[in-house]
Amino acid sequence: MIHKILVANRGEIAVRVIRACRDLHITSVAIYTRPDKSCLHVRIASEAYEVGEHPMKGYLDPHKIVEVAKQCGADAIHPGYGFLSENYEFAKIVEEAGLIFIGPKADVIHKMGNKNIARYLMKKNGIPVVPGTEKLNNESIENIKKYARQIGYPVILKASGGGGGRGIREVHKEEDLEGLLQDCKREALAFFNNDEVFMEKLIISPRHIEFQILGDNYGNIIHLLERDCSIQRRHQKIIEIAPSPTVSENLRKTMGVVAVAAAKAVGYTNVGTVEFLLDDYNNFYFMEMNTRIQVEHGITEEITGVDLIVRQIRIAAGEILDLEQSDIKAQGFAIEARIVAEDAAKNFTPALGKVTGYYPALGPSVRVDSHLYKDYNIPPFYDSLLAKLMVRATSFDLAVNKLERALEEFSIEGVTTTIPLLLAVSKSREFRRGFFDTSYTDKNMEVLVKEMQKYKDKKNKFKNEDQILNVITEAIERFEKDNR
Template sequence: MIHKILIANRAEIAVRVIRACRDLHIKSVAVFTEPDKECLHVKIADEAYRIGTDAIRGYLDITRIIEIAKACKADAIHPGYGFLSENHEFAKACEDAGIIFIGPKSEVIYKMGNKNIARALMNSNGIPIIPGTEKLNNYSLDEIKTLALRIGYPVILKASAGGGGRGIRVVYKEEELESALESCKREAFNFFKNDEIFMEKYIINPRHIEFQILGDNYGNIIHLCERDCSIQRRHQKVIEIAPCPGISDNLRKTMGVTAVAAAKAVGYTNAGTIEFLLDDYNRFYFMEMNTRIQVEHPITEEITGVDLIVRQIRIAGGEILDIEQSDIKPRGFAIEARITAENVWKNFIPNPGKINEYYPALGPSVRVDSHIYKDYIIPPSYDSLLAKLIIKATSYDLAVNKLERALKEFVIDGVRTTIPFLIAITKTREFRRGYFDTSFINTHMQELLEKTEDRHQNNKEEVIAAIAATLKKIREEREHI
């Protein structure tokens, strides 16, 4: 049984894990770097320890994190997402130190973290993969050009150790290949310290559909339905939906069975995600496996009623998975919108600063996962995610309506956010019909920006003041009930 968990992460996901610990009566331990000393996860944890002055380096310091875990007698570590969450060396260090790593085994992280190994493993187990190559680092430019012609343009170059939309280049013709190779390798090394890249056939305008996986330590593996993550900008997810609107039950079943088979092929344990690309002909291909909890996990929780973080902890503690595939019956639709501190009107440049007003949306089946609060100063060194707005409804149409309403009520003042841009997305015909693919934002960018600008210029200060006053009055009335 686990008694104390150190969360080797920060901000929203650290807050989420701490709350799960409280639900299970497990002590929580936060770690933080100097810029994060006022972050919410530091304030609400049972214990908190500084891991350095540099904003990023401390969260990547395996030795220091293990030392703190031992010193405070934490018997488990939750890695969250990002930072060390998919670092097999970190998982191995936990295993060697006798500390439970809340995630899969280190060798599984290694296999699935290297996309070349993952592709080969999936292919050998009959999982459909996108036509492509092994690593290209030992090939000459002429040989790579020949491979590209054999696959057929357009092709996509990917970092073998990549993730988060980094280390990716799409090449439409041979003249672009050499410069794309150089920039892809350079970015791969800068972000992952590994310049291995490979090449795949580029599936034009697919849907990005992922299946949530849970597996215990006794060979039991199930999926908890799918999420549509096609609303993306520069390979970064913006809005996610569960279940995927517009696909047939037969296709959903086939993809789910394939996702479980993929997880079984690698002997997966704990929570993970099998990601597929779906083309216009309903052919789907394995893209990658994320060996951690996902940012968008709340929408799966909302439609299935399964608390994924609690399940992660219980599985890591040795419990058997007491739910079967037949128990998973999605109810309704859930949508997550990622609210970030970015200036939409200046090419989405990050916009850190002080939050002067903060009134998250309220209402039935409206959930907000966040780490921010009034007067919180957003550090400039981290990802710009401020909050995740999660809504649930009985139908997709109602879910979109509720998302639009909740976004309009959501107030974050003091910094620019993507809320107006998200509202613009909810107003488009394609999004409301559930008819979109990964090209949606790029295709509609001008239209979206025009709608966003109109709303931003329409008495922004008066709108914020009115909404803030209304929500403040509601809270005051509730306090007197």
């Protein structure tokens, strides 16, 4: 069994993994850079070690992380998501150091974590993929333009080692291609330390459906149903639903079989996600495989009762998967809303500041995963995710009702967040009816902004009333004091 785990991450996912360690009575080790010294994951871990002054470098230095793990006596490393989680060289360094990497093997991450290689392997195994190219880094701009014309505009540029909506650029006309290619490569290098880029046909307004995969080290692989991740902005998910309210049972079975086949084709182990694009005619295409835990894993846990982080640890420790496909059945619907520090009404401008008040939603079948606390200063260096609000109910309609209620209760003071946008979506007739795809927010932004303003006006009204009440209360207290 694993006795001590170093969590090579920060924020919400680090807190989530540390809590799983506590559930298993495993010692947890946090790492942090100087700006993160007072963060929640540092406070709740069994042990914590600084890995540098620079806000990013310590989290991206595999040798430093492994050195800390060996010095503190950790026997395993959990990478979380982002940072080095899909970096096969990191996994390889961990393995070569005699430590357990809690995730798939390094060679599998190399095959599937690199989207370009993954496309090739899927095509080889007869799994449908979106038309596209191999890596473009060694190609001339003239050849790249020729490939784009052959595929047909619009096209999309993607970082081979990317994820989380980073390293992606849509190209609608040839004169924009060269500049967007350079932008894509720069972002890919900054976030993933790999500027390899490839090109695909941009499928207009698809649905984004992903299947959760779970496999042990002995060839047993199952899926834990699907999540609909179509509500997005700038290729980043903002609301996810499990299972999809628009996927039929027959289509679910077909896509699930293909997802498991994709995982088996590369000998996949541990937790992963096979992602598909689904068009208006229910044709689906392999998009990518995420070789790590996903941000939205919690809603799969809610409908299946399977703790995915605990399963990751147990599988990495050598346990045999004691679940079969027939054991997996959805218990109602779960929805996740990602609350981030952005002003959606101002083109999703990043928001910084100090959290002066934090009041997460509560109630039956409401879950909040977060690293926030009162007086937390939101740093400018990392992803802007603040909290994940998850709700569960027996039907999709009831789950949306619960989401709406929970968002109205949720309050983060001192910083602008996307709560107004998420609430506007939850009130939308199209969302409630399942009439949405990846273009939903772009098409409905004007209407959503108006709904967001109603929420803000209501909050300001209550704020003004509270201020008036405070003034009256203070006046009464002064009067009583003066007349004692």
